[in-house]
Amino acid sequence: MKTVELSDGGNLPDFLGGPEFRALADSTERYLALLAWCATNHASDFADFISHQESGHRYLMLSREEVQDIRAHNHSRQIDGTQYWAVMTIDPKSKRRFVRRLLEFIGCRDETVTEAGRALGLDPEAEPARHLGAA
Numbered sequence: 001m002k003t004v005e006l007s008d009g010g011n012l013p014d015f016l017g018g019p020e021f022r023a024l025a026d027s028t029e030r031y032l033a034l035l036a037w038c039a040t041n042h043a044s045d046f047a048d049f050i051s052h053q054e055s056g057h058r059y060l061m062l063s064r065e066e067v068q069d070i071r072a073h074n075h076s077r078q079i080d081g082t083q084y085w086a087v088m089t090i091d092p093k094s095k096r097r098f099v100r101r102l103l104e105f106i107g108c109r110d111e112t113v114t115e116a117g118r119a120l121g122l123d124p125e126a127e128p129a130r131h132l133g134a135a
Contacts, residue, residue, distance in 0.1 A: 012116065030121070031086070034116060034119075034120060039084060049105045049106070099120065
């Protein structure tokens with residue numbers, strides 16, 4: 001039986017430091033690999049997170065051709081081993097925010113979220129710090 005410690009994101013730090021991930025020189029491939037790891041190792045949480053994205057519901061009303069057009073426009077790439085597609089035309093700040101929110105949702109510690117941002121080549125200092133309790 002596999003034990004997952006959500007407080008540290010399972011074994012995400014091991015994945016990020018592993019030879020397969022480090023061998024990916026391209027930031028796009030690293031981004032897709034991280035998403036694939038999340039979708040595989042936290043399948044239920046990943047599906048729940050994706051289903052609650054603002055843009056998710058608008059695609060349900062589109063025809064297959066319309067979805068294909070949007071996918072081509074966004075240079076979407078399928079996340080390995082999943083039914084999900086990643087939009088590749090988002091800017092680095094949006095990508096960092098998406099990754100941060102996803103990793104927090106699946107239970108990663110702040111240190112792991114920061115480490116993932118660095119491993120993806122996304123500047124963790126690019127976003128202002130969150131101030132909990134501030135109105």
